[in-house]
Structures are given as structure tokens and as C-alpha cells.
Amino acid sequence: MASIVIVDGLDLASVRVFLSVVExxxxxKAARRSGMAQPSATARLQKLERQLGVALLDRGPSGSTVTPAGVRVAAACAALLEAAESLVDRADSLRDEQRHLPLAGTRHAIEHFLPRWVAATSLDEVRLHVTDTDTLQVTQAVRSGDAELGLADGPYAPIGLRSEILATEQLVVVVGSSHRWADQSRSVTVHELNAETLVLPRRGSGTRDVVEAALAGHESGVVGEHVEVDSLACARIAAINGEGVAFVPRCRVRQDLERGL
Structure with missing residues (x-):
């Protein structure tokens, strides 16, 4: 128990002063380096000697010199300070990790939902590292630990991950202003959809999963001609340009509809 009491009572500042005397x-000179008065430095050194039970310095009229025992203790003192600094560095690193939040999300979720959610939440001490990708890659990033949080689109919750529905929205069929459907008010049938060229995001996209799940619910599927694009933005442009029928979240085309595109 005595050794525990000594360790608990050690003052790292006193150890640092002693190492400065050795150097x-x-x-x-050691007191000036440490920013304290010489009597305070002397008192610290004397206390350290009493705690360790070892004479660290020979004091004489011309100054103090390190004893042979002090020289041998110095190496352990240096190791103690190094261990303490390592502890503080490790704690700093852990605090940085706690403030850092790697997040993966689809571009649609990041652009249209994330800014509002961040603005409504106190994240002053958190640094977001955001990666945009498709729904498949979002779930893979969370499973692998590359992302702690994922924002994905799609009709189903990802298997094996905890999930929560944060927002719902409607996919709408989008065609260019010159398409024959542009002026009609009635709904189109699945048969009519499959007779058209469909503009679909590549596999891995949550939007594509929604479209295929909806068609499957009508005992159909993507059976007609279709083209694949890299993003919802590309699908929207392709539809406006008359290249086919696209499926786009209503919020992405609201302004287009207001402008009559």
C-alpha cells in the first residue's frame, strides 16, 4: 500500500523540474525554465526526495549536483513523463474521434434533407465527414464501419442494420413537355409504362429499388426498353430532353412543373 500512496502523491511538475536540473x-536554471521562483523549485525537489526516499541532489555552496542515485532515477522519471504525455495524447485523439462523425448518404438525401436536419440540431462540437454514394454503397459503408450513420433511399429497411424512417416522399413520372402524356390528367397504367423507354438510375440506387418494387406489386417489372443513368439529376434531364420516362422525387421537379418545363 505504501507504494500506491507514493505514486498517488507524485507531482509531475516536480519530476519535470528534477529532469531540468539533470539536463x-x-x-x-531549471526554475527559470519551469517559470517558477527558485525557492519554489527547491521545495518541490525536496518533497520529491522525501516521497521517493532517495537523495537526488548534493547541495553545496557552489550549487547542486545530481547524485549517482539521482542519475539512475532520472531515466524512470523521463519514462514517467513520456507515459503521462502519451496518456494525454491518447485522450485528445479519443475526443477528436468522438467529435468526428463519418456519414454516408445518397446525394438526394444529402442535398434535400441533411442541411435542414443539421440546422435543427446542435452539432457545434461535431465535425461531419459526408460521403455521397448510392443506397447500396451507403449500407455497405455502415456495415463495414466506414460510416457510423447512413442516409439511404428505398422501399425497404436494410437487412441487419438498425434503421428509422426519417422522411417519406412521392416519386412521380416525369416526361418532357413534347411527350404525349404531358397534357393528360389521367394516370398511366403499368402496361403503358412498359411500352415506353424508361430512364432508370443504375442498380444500387434506392430510387430504382422503389420503381422495381412498385412494378413488381403489379405483377410486372422493368420489361420494356430502358436506359440507365448515373443520378436523379441525369434522369430528370433525360426526361426533359425527351429521351424517355423518368421517376423522380416530387421535390426535385416542383420548380420544373411551376415553370412549365
Whole structure:
């Protein structure tokens, strides 16, 4: 128990002063380096000697010199300070990790939902590292630990991950203003859809999963001609340009509809 009491009572500042005396060969110089008065440095050194039960310095008229025992203790003192600094560095690193939040999301979720959610939440101490990708890659990033949080689109919750529905929205069929459906008010049938060229995001997209799940619910599927694009933005442009029928979240085409595109 005595050794525990000694360890608990050790003052790292006193250990640092002693190491400065070893390096500089003078208590007064060590005190100046440590930013304290010489009597305070001397008192710290004397307390350290009492705690360790070892004479660290020979004090004489011309100054103090390190004893042979002090020289041998110095190496352990240096190791103690190094371990303490390592502890503080590790704690700093852990605090940085706690403030850092790697997040993967689809571009649609990041652009249209994330800014509002961040603005409504106190994240002053958190640094977001955001990666945009498709729904498949979002779930893979969370499973692998590359992302702690994922924002994905799609009709189903990802298997094996905890999930929560944060927002719902409607996919709408989008065609260019020159398409024959542009002026009609009635709904189109699945048969009519499959007779058209469909503009679909590549596999891995949550939007594509929604479309295929909806068609499957009508005992159909993507059976007609279709083209694949890299993003919802590309699908929207392709539809406006008359290249086919696209499926786009209503919020992405609201302004187009207001402008009559």
C-alpha cells in the first residue's frame, strides 16, 4: 500500500523540474525554465526526495549536483513523463474521434434533407465527414464501419442494420413537355409504362429499388426498353430532353412543373 500512496502523491511538475536540473546542471536554471521562483523549485525537489526516499541532489555552496542515485532515477522519471504525455495524447485523439462523425448518404438525401436536419440540431462540437454514394454503397459503408450513420433511399429497411424512417416522399413520372402524356390528367397504367423507354438510375440506387418494387406489386417489372443513368439529376434531364420516362422525387421537379418545363 505504501507504494500506491507514493505514486498517488507524485507531482509531475516536480519530476519535470528534477529532469531540468539533470539536463541544465542548475536548480536556478531549471526554475527559470519551469517559470517558477527558485525557492519554489527547491521545495518541490525536496518533497520529491522525501516521497521517493532517495537523495537526488548534493547541495553545496557552489550549487547542486545530481547524485549517482539521482542519475539512475532520472531515466524512470523521463519514462514517467513520456507515459503521462502519451496518456494525454491518447485522450485528445479519443475526443477528436468522438467529435468526428463519418456519414454516408445518397446525394438526394444529402442535398434535400441533411442541411435542414443539421440546422435543427446542435452539432457545434461535431465535425461531419459526408460521403455521397448510392443506397447500396451507403449500407455497405455502415456495415463495414466506414460510416457510423447512413442516409439511404428505398422501399425497404436494410437487412441487419438498425434503421428509422426519417422522411417519406412521392416519386412521380416525369416526361418532357413534347411527350404525349404531358397534357393528360389521367394516370398511366403499368402496361403503358412498359411500352415506353424508361430512364432508370443504375442498380444500387434506392430510387430504382422503389420503381422495381412498385412494378413488381403489379405483377410486372422493368420489361420494356430502358436506359440507365448515373443520378436523379441525369434522369430528370433525360426526361426533359425527351429521351424517355423518368421517376423522380416530387421535390426535385416542383420548380420544373411551376415553370412549365
Amino acid at each position: 541544465l546542471g542548475s536548480v536556478s
